[in-house]
Amino acid sequence: MTIDPQSPLARGTAIVTGASSGIGQAYARRLAADGHNLVLVARRADRLRALAAELTGTHGGVRVETLGADLSDSEDLDRVVRRAAEDDIDVLVNNAGINGYGPFAETDPALLEKVLAVNVVAVTRLARAAVPGMLARGRGTVVNVASTLAFAGSLPPGPLPTRAVYGGTKGYVVTFSRTLAAELDASPVRVQVLCPGLTATEFHLTQGQESVSGDQARVHDDGGMPVEDVVTASLRALETGEVVCVPGLVDGAAVDRITEAETGLRASSAGTLAPRYRDPAQQ
Ligand SMILES: NC(=O)c1ccc[n+]([C@@H]2O[C@H](COP(=O)([O-])OP(=O)(O)OC[C@H]3O[C@@H](n4cnc5c(N)ncnc54)[C@H](OP(=O)(O)O)[C@@H]3O)[C@@H](O)[C@H]2O)c1
Numbered sequence: 340m341t342i343d344p345q346s347p348l349a350r351g352t353a354i355v356t357g358a359s360s361g362i363g364q365a366y367a368r369r370l371a372a373d374g375h376n377l378v379l380v381a382r383r384a385d386r387l388r389a390l391a392a393e394l395t396g397t398h399g400g401v402r403v404e405t406l407g408a409d410l411s412d413s414e415d416l417d418r419v420v421r422r423a424a425e426d427d428i429d430v431l432v433n434n435a436g437i438n439g440y441g442p443f444a445e446t447d448p449a450l451l452e453k454v455l456a457v458n459v460v461a462v463t464r465l466a467r468a469a470v471p472g473m474l475a476r477g478r479g480t481v482v483n484v485a486s487t488l489a490f491a492g493s494l495p496p497g498p499l500p501t502r503a504v505y506g507g508t509k510g511y512v513v514t515f516s517r518t519l520a521a522e523l524d525a526s527p528v529r530v531q532v533l534c535p536g537l538t539a540t541e542f543h544l545t546q547g548q549e550s551v552s553g554d555q556a557r558v559h560d561d562g563g564m565p566v567e568d569v570v571t572a573s574l575r576a577l578e579t580g581e582v583v584c585v586p587g588l589v590d591g592a593a594v595d596r597i598t599e600a601e602t603g604l605r606a607s608s609a610g611t612l613a614p615r616y617r618d619p620a621q622q
Contacts, residue, residue, distance in 0.1 A: 351429025351478070352402075354378040354422065356410065356465070359386040360556045361540030362484060363434040365566035368394065369574065370430065376402040378428075380419055381435065382409050383550050410435055411456035416464060423468040426476065431469045433462040434484040436508075437547020440501045450548055451504050457547070458508035463515065470519075470528060479528040481519075482573055485512035487536045487585060490597075509534075513583070520582045533573045534585045537563035 353370045357363035359381035367377055371394040379387045384407030391403035406422060408415035423431060439446065439454035466481050473479025488502060489509035516532035523530060541551045543559040551557055564587060572586035583594045607613070 352376040352378060352427040353430035353432060354380065354419075354428055354465075354469070355432040355434060356380040356419070356461070357435030357484075358390065359383040360551070361542060362535065362538060362566050362569050363432065364390060364556065365570045366432050366434060366482075366573070369567075369570050370432075371398050371401050371403065374398070374401065375430065376404075376427070378404045378406060378422055380406045380408055380410070381550075382407065385554065386556075389554070410461035411453045416456075416461055419461075420464050420468040423465045424472060426472050428469050428472060429476075429478055430480045430482075431465060432482045432484070433465055433512075434482075435461065436484060436486075436542075437545075438502070438505050438542065439546050440505060441546065442501055443503050446504075450546060453547065454504050454508055458505070459511050462512060466515075466519070470523070473528045474523075474526055477527050480577060481516075481528070481530045482533055482577070483512050483516045483531070484533045484535070485509040485516070487534050487587075489513045489534060517582055529577060529580075530582065531573065531577055532583055533569070533576075534583065535564065535569045536585075536587045537561060538569055539563040539565055 353367075353375045355363050355367045355370070355377060358367045358377075358379035360383075363381070367379055367390060371377055377391075377394065379390060381387055384405060387405035387407065391405050394403050395401060406419055408419050410416050410419065422428075436458050437454055439450045441450075462483055466483070469481065470479065473481075486505075486509040488506045489512065492502070492506035492510070513532050513534065516530050520530035520532075539558045539562065541557050541559065543561065544551045544557060569586045573584050576584035581591075585591075585594065588594070
């Protein structure tokens, strides 16, 4: 797909977290093909350097920087935050994420903290760093990668055992992104939350404490959507202005129905105790 020169994605440098594999790597390839300069972020700096060499070799004129950083490390995050705040950044793809799957009561609290740091804190800090400059320059795009696991985690069918913290972090990303998109609606800065379902990446080969070893990108055996399709959906949704992009969702109106249901819940801010909570003796 060719990007419309008038679109918010049409110019500037893009910073992509988690660009050493999977969706982030595919996003970096697409943005480079569309002429963006890139800042690639992940722990595996060797893979980032290899991708940078590939992209500058393929797309003459595109500049690619690499930032080897562990986004759960506060000093590393500060370094990436400083780069995201520089005035050439027009696109932020907050893609890096880890799963930390495991029974809640047995999972190492340090791992759960890391899931929160990468999936929530880094996403928020990087957006906070990049958005003011985007507003000042009158253009910019933020894509935050969540998951379909943000939805219906507690409801049958298909509750999400071993995924409570991961689902919680992705719920944060959805609510954060939708609310920020509404706040910035009158501005030229676009915010999208990308919610892939099962995707063919390395994601399920590790809980996220450490990277998957080896230089070559590997893919889990459970199938899933190709990363290129996930990125195609995201780019298309940016063109059409969809805030919540769910690449595999055929019935796009389902997102509107969530909003309708939420509006019903919000109507409860009336200040009157609902009858079912009242003391039966006093009714
Ligand atoms: N695959 C799926 O089924 C699926 C479904 C829904 C949503 N998602 C979401 O999609 C996003 C991308 O995941 P993916 O599927 O492409 O998985 P992936 O291939 O495992 O990619 C994850 C990326 O995040 C980076 N990363 C992980 N921990 C990091 C840290 N502490 N600091 C910096 N970078 C870190 C990894 O690089 P290094 O290891 O080199 O740091 C890697 O580049 C995630 O937010 C994930 O939650 C995935």
